[in-house]
Amino acid sequence: MEVVRVQTLSSFEEKEIPEKFIRPLNERPENSKAIEGVTVPVVSLTQPHASVVKEIDTAATEWGFFVIIDHGIPTELIQRLKEVGEMFFKLPQIEKESYANDPTVGRFEGYGTKMTKNREEKLEWIDYFFHVMAPLSKVHHEFWPKNPSSYREVTEEYNKEMLKITDKILEVLSEGLGLSKGKGLKNCLGEDEIELEMKINMYPPCPQPELALGVEPHTDMSAITILIPNQVSGLQIWKDNKWVAVDYIPNALYIHIGDQIEVLSNGKYKSVLHRSLVNKKETRMSWAVFCAPPHQTMIGPLPELIDEHNLPKFSTKTYAEYRHRKFNKLPQ
Numbered sequence: 061m062e063v064v065r066v067q068t069l070s071s072f073e074e075k076e077i078p079e080k081f082i083r084p085l086n087e088r089p090e091n092s093k094a095i096e097g098v099t100v101p102v103v104s105l106t107q108p109h110a111s112v113v114k115e116i117d118t119a120a121t122e123w124g125f126f127v128i129i130d131h132g133i134p135t136e137l138i139q140r141l142k143e144v145g146e147m148f149f150k151l152p153q154i155e156k157e158s159y160a161n162d163p164t165v166g167r168f169e170g171y172g173t174k175m176t177k178n179r180e181e182k183l184e185w186i187d188y189f190f191h192v193m194a195p196l197s198k199v200h201h202e203f204w205p206k207n208p209s210s211y212r213e214v215t216e217e218y219n220k221e222m223l224k225i226t227d228k229i230l231e232v233l234s235e236g237l238g239l240s241k242g243k244g245l246k247n248c249l250g251e252d253e254i255e256l257e258m259k260i261n262m263y264p265p266c267p268q269p270e271l272a273l274g275v276e277p278h279t280d281m282s283a284i285t286i287l288i289p290n291q292v293s294g295l296q297i298w299k300d301n302k303w304v305a306v307d308y309i310p311n312a313l314y315i316h317i318g319d320q321i322e323v324l325s326n327g328k329y330k331s332v333l334h335r336s337l338v339n340k341k342e343t344r345m346s347w348a349v350f351c352a353p354p355h356q357t358m359i360g361p362l363p364e365l366i367d368e369h370n371l372p373k374f375s376t377k378t379y380a381e382y383r384h385r386k387f388n389k390l391p392q
């Protein structure tokens with residue numbers, strides 16, 4: 061299927077963007093500016109455990125979002141991850157196209173760009189590369205970039221770090237919810253079958269950034285998402301009916317609470333609404349790792365959190381069913 065890549069459009073250096081990218085008035089960044097003077101929670105993992113639990117519990121409850129610093133992932137590894145991703149997007153177009161995905165036939169892995177389902181639907185100023193990273197039984201290495209040749213080694217190393225950090229975050233959130241040991245969130249999300257997916261987002265320069273969006277407002281379907289951006293800012297999160305811009309902190313991990321944790325926690329932890337903006341001069345990139353349960357896992361409010369005063373706020377269904385409804389914009 062023929063798709064025009066945003067990177068290709070950007071390279072034409074036109075003054076105006078195609079109509080398909082122009083957002084409705086209320087969505088345009090020029091009409092929905094972020095508020096000044098508000099910053100997102102930043103949590104250091106080297107402080108005493110009880111403080112980590114308390115700060116993350118508050119952030120997940122009030123924001124559904126927080127930034128982690130002092131996480132122990134080597135700076136050099138993050139640097140290499142960024143380099144191999146940047147190198148992939150600098151390959152000749154024809155080479156990138158050999159990895160093209162096709163969501164219309166259920167092939168999500170590979171090189172992609174949003175396609176529209178109907179006439180009104182708007183496009184996003186972004187290309188991406190998406191693939192499964194864990195568990196090994198679900199990985200298709202043939203879909204991963206072969207060029208640069210170090211892509212696989214670097215990504216596998218990063219995957220190990222992501223497995224460790226998701227364990228840590230899920231443990232801390234479980235403690236925040238008061239769950240008993242051994243019956244925490246990881247247990248509900250498939251234990252060692254928990255899935256990690258890598259999405260490299262690439263937002264090329266946009267001639268009219270005030271009219272477009274890189275990613276439209278959405279919540280992630282995942283349990284949690286662990287994102288690192290490049291130095292070009294653009295991520296905004298929705299808090300108290302306002303957009304809050306997230307500043308760049310070198311080597312930090314940007315943690316989004318996704319829909320599955322919101323459901324499991326019966327709404328105590330919020331799935332954060334977020335969007336990303338683009339800009340005129342610079343290419344923004346981000347590396348999002350979605351941590352999600354296997355598709356057949358049943359997800360619903362945890363029985364420990366339900367009593368006569370706390371009735372279930374969400375229905376229980378498989379993650380596959382949840383995804384199907386979300387993709388097709390059906391009520392959950």
Ligand SMILES: O=C(O)CCC(=O)C(=O)O
Nearest residue numbers: 259261275295336346348
């Ligand atoms: O690039 C970003 O900062 C956000 C990307 C995002 O929200 C996503 O890939 O789900």
Ligand SMILES: [Fe+2]
Nearest residue numbers: 278279280334
């Ligand atoms: Fe997202």
